[in-house]
Amino acid sequence: MTVLVANDTPPAIRGILKRWFVEPKPNVFVGTVNRRTRDKVLEYVKRNAVGMSLLIITSEPNCQGFKIERWGEPDRQDTTLSGLWLVAEKWADPDNQPF
Numbered sequence: 001m002t003v004l005v006a007n008d009t010p011p012a013i014r015g016i017l018k019r020w021f022v023e024p025k026p027n028v029f030v031g032t033v034n035r036r037t038r039d040k041v042l043e044y045v046k047r048n049a050v051g052m053s054l055l056i057i058t059s060e061p062n063c064q065g066f067k068i069e070r071w072g073e074p075d076r077q078d079t080t081l082s083g084l085w086l087v088a089e090k091w092a093d094p095d096n097q098p099f
Contacts, residue, residue: 001030001031001032001058001059002021002029002030002031002032002033002038002056002057002058002059003028003029003030003056003057003058004017004021004028004029004030004054004055004056004057005027005028005029005054005055005057006027006028006029006052006053006054006055007027007052007053007054007072008051008052008053009027009049009052010049010052012048013045013048013049013052014027016041016044016045017029017041017045020033020037020038020041021033038058042054042056042071046071051072052072053070053071053072053073054069054070054071054072055068055069055070056068056069056070056071057069062083063083063084064084
């Protein structure tokens, strides 16, 4: 399964995403496509969507069962700690950031 959360989506890109994914809420796309199709669609979107940002959550065979990827200008930072994906909004001690 793949979940895409898009910001500032141009209408043409939104139309492309609707071909492969369901849009249950504006700019949130959910679908089950194979890896090759997903990668091709995301490659097209990244190449043609200037100023857009994406949060991409995909199924992966790891302990959590998913992988998080960000593209564009993210408002949060991802990090891994002991093999687990964590999302950081703000660090209390800026000198002690893991990334």
